[in-house]
Amino acid sequence: MAGIPTPPAHPPHGPFDLLLAGLAAQAQVCLGLRPDPLTSKTEKNLPMARQSIDMLGALEEKTKGNLTPEETRLLGAILADLRLAYVRGSRA
Secondary structure, eight states, X not given: OTTOOOOOSSOOOSHHHHXXXXXXXXXXXXXXXXXXXXXXXXXXXXXHHHHHHHHHHHHHHHTTTSSOHHHHHHHHHHHHHHHHHHHHHHHO
């Protein structure tokens, strides 16, 4: 399915990676890119998607200079993919 952010090349392995994966998955559910794991329904909730993306943005801002290069790249890639998906989803 086009527009779904690509998962990392490796599975999350640390607490920070798991946090990012959880927030990204929550945003994807709210963007209607994947079904809700509890209801198996696929629905858009753009305000909630925006909130998840904003939380990831806040993490990026607050952790600047304190992440490994790999964590910085992962967070940046997740944010770029989700922001693009949000823009596309808000136009549809």
